[in-house]
Amino acid sequence: MGTIQIVTVIFFFLSVIMALLCHHQSEAQAPIPNSGDCFSSIKKVKGCVDAVKAATKGDFKGLSKDCCHAINGLVNHCFLILFPGKPYIALRVKHACYGN
Numbered sequence: 001m002g003t004i005q006i007v008t009v010i011f012f013f014l015s016v017i018m019a020l021l022c023h024h025q026s027e028a029q030a031p032i033p034n035s036g037d038c039f040s041s042i043k044k045v046k047g048c049v050d051a052v053k054a055a056t057k058g059d060f061k062g063l064s065k066d067c068c069h070a071i072n073g074l075v076n077h078c079f080l081i082l083f084p085g086k087p088y089i090a091l092r093v094k095h096a097c098y099g100n
Contacts, residue, residue: 038078060096068097
């Protein structure tokens with residue numbers, strides 16, 4: 001066997017090992033939360049649900065410090081549930097909460 005064939009076999013073998021390792025890590029990821037999980041922390045803060053609804057329309061005045069703390073504690077998948085079809089709103093809400 002020539003050097004090129006040996007390098008090719010080693011490369012293939014290492015590629016298979018890496019693919020198996022990467023697949024194993026993906027099984028350990030946290031499950032995607034449901035809408036109830038996402039809304040539960042926001043519902044605990046008085047006025048936060050209304051502030052989030054207003055934020056979808058561009059009104060960020062109602063985002064209190066406690067509401068922002070609840071929003072910033074959410075996992076990223078929750079923003080897709082809270083702001084469906086409007087991923088830019090999540091960025092604007094986080095930016096509005098940055099000063100709080």
